[in-house]
Amino acid sequence: MDRQTPALSPAREFLNGIKAELPILLGVTPFGMIYGVLALSAGFRPFDAQAMSSVVFAGSSQFMLVQMVELGTPAIMMILTGFVVNLRHALYSASLAPSLRHLSPLWKFILSYLLTDEAYAVTIMRYREPDEVGNKHWHLLGSGLALWTCWQLSTAAGIFLGAQVPPSWGLDFTLALTFIALAVPAIDDRHALLSALSAGAIALLAYNLPYKLGLFAAAIVGISVGIWSERR
Amino acid sequence: MSEIWVVMLVLGVLTFAIRLSFTVLFGRWQPPEIIERGLRYVPVAVLTAIFLPELLLQDGAFSFSLANPRLIAGLAAVLVAWRTKNAVWTIALGMAVFLLLGLI
Numbered sequence: 001m002d003r004q005t006p007a008l009s010p011a012r013e014f015l016n017g018i019k020a021e022l023p024i025l026l027g028v029t030p031f032g033m034i035y036g037v038l039a040l041s042a043g044f045r046p047f048d049a050q051a052m053s054s055v056v057f058a059g060s061s062q063f064m065l066v067q068m069v070e071l072g073t074p075a076i077m078m079i080l081t082g083f084v085v086n087l088r089h090a091l092y093s094a095s096l097a098p099s100l101r102h103l104s105p106l107w108k109f110i111l112s113y114l115l116t117d118e119a120y121a122v123t124i125m126r127y128r129e130p131d132e133v134g135n136k137h138w139h140l141l142g143s144g145l146a147l148w149t150c151w152q153l154s155t156a157a158g159i160f161l162g163a164q165v166p167p168s169w170g171l172d173f174t175l176a177l178t179f180i181a182l183a184v185p186a187i188d189d190r191h192a193l194l195s196a197l198s199a200g201a202i203a204l205l206a207y208n209l210p211y212k213l214g215l216f217a218a219a220i221v222g223i224s225v226g227i228w229s230e231r232r
Numbered sequence: 233m234s235e236i237w238v239v240m241l242v243l244g245v246l247t248f249a250i251r252l253s254f255t256v257l258f259g260r261w262q263p264p265e266i267i268e269r270g271l272r273y274v275p276v277a278v279l280t281a282i283f284l285p286e287l288l289l290q291d292g293a294f295s296f297s298l299a300n301p302r303l304i305a306g307l308a309a310v311l312v313a314w315r316t317k318n319a320v321w322t323i324a325l326g327m328a329v330f331l332l333l334g335l336i
Contacts, residue, residue, distance in 0.1 A: 023318070023319035023320045023323075024319055026319070026320055026323045026324065027319075027323040044236065048234075048236055048237070048240070051240065052240050055240050055241065055244035056240060056243050056244045056247055057244075057247070058247050060282070061243065061247070065239065065240075065243070069236065075235050075238060075239050078239050078243075079239055079242050079243055079246070082239075082243040082246070082247070083243065083246050083247075083250075086243075086246070086247045086250055087250060088278050089247065089250045089251045089253075090250050090251075090253045090254065091271070091274045091278060092251070092274065092278075093250070093251055093252065093253045093254040093255050094253070094254040094263070094267075094271055094274075095271040095272075095274045096254075096255065097254040097255050097258075097259065097261075098263075098268070100255050101259065105256065108252070108255045108256050108259075109252070109256070111255070112248065112251040112252040112255055112256065113248060113251065115251040117278075117279065117282070120275070121275050121279065124274075124275055169331075169334075170302075170330065170334065173286070173302060173305070173326075173327070173330055174323060174327060175286070176282075176283045176286035176287060176302070176306060177305075177306070177309050177322060177323045177326040177327060178319075178323060179279045179280075179282050179283035179286075180283050180306065180309045180310055180313050180322060180326065181309070181313050181318075181319035181322035181323055182275070182279050182319070183275065183276055183279035183280050183283065183313075184310055184313035184314050184317075184322075185313055185314075185317040186275045186276050186279075187276050187314075191273070192272075192273060192276045195273040195276050195277050196276040196277060196280040197280075198277075199276070199277035199278070199280050199281040200280045200281060200284035202281070203280070203281035203282070203284055203285050204284060204285055204288065204294065207285050207294075214281075215278075215281050215282065218277070218281035219274070219277050219278045219281055221277075222273060222276070222277025222278070222280070222281065223270045223271070223273045223274065223277050224270070225273075226269075226270060226272065226273030226276075226277065227266060227269055227270045227273075230269065
């Protein structure tokens with residue numbers, strides 16, 4: 001029988017986390033820049049636009065917020081929409097919770113702050129590798145900090161470059177491509193494929209629900225279909 | 233304090249609370265086995281639900297037409313991601329197709 005391979009050192013996991021996140025940053029950088037550009041054109045002061053990238057630190061809700069400010073949406077509706085859009089992070093939190101249980105509250109606070117789509121998606125693949133849990137939380141710290149740094153710098157670049165980056169180039173499309181790069185390789189069997197297809201179908205059908213509730217509904221349906229497919 | 237700061241701070245706290253939810257706030261909760269199985273599908277379900285509408289939306293309406301550059305570039309990216317599992321190729325080729333279609 002094979003012996004379990006020994007756990008990697010914290011430094012090794014941390015560097016692997018950064019390395020796993022780097023390719024994803026290619027898609028995140030243009031998106032962060034476009035966020036910075038759009039925030040300024042919606043009337044944000046540069047400092048406020050930059051602050052939002054670390055206070056909220058959730059790209060798609062920041063994007064939506066900027067568009068809603070431009071439309072003059074009431075504050076309470078902006079908060080509610082942002083909340084529902086970010087509710088998917090509860091699923092990430094639930095899926096990582098068993099693996100993070102042994103950590104101190106400080107670790108959990110830091111890792112939760114860094115728990116974005118992109119850091120979660122690369123680190124959950126690491127947690128699925130069969131070796132012991134060991135120092136895998138350092139992987140999340142590495143991928144999370146890499147993404148955080150990239151998000152702050154690309155926001156700053158967008159604010160600095162401003163109107164020199166015309167939104168008509170459609171650079172925000174890189175976010176969709178980033179999610180394709182994260183989602184498609186994770187579809188590794190028939191159950192996952194059915195889960196992805198059903199979540200995608202509901203996301204389209206329910207797209208016009210208020211407060212972006214369609215996204216959360218799609219996630220729940222996709223997960224349920226995955227379970228159903230396994231049990232069938 | 234300006235209104236945008238109120239929105240920013242409230243949403244920042246709420247988002248952090250969402251991210252903390254199961255790791256800290258319900259840290260002792262032991263999910264039933266069926267939920268634990270289901271959580272395996274979180275990445276594929278959530279990420280697909282985010283990117284698919286982005287490929288089809290054109291000027292505020294869904295477009296399944298081959299004249300929709302996002303759809304064509306997105307399908308190309310899905311193909312590359314499936315064959316290569318390489319994020320750089322997926323993003324770079326997807327963007328190249330998208331920009332080229334924009335020039336036509």
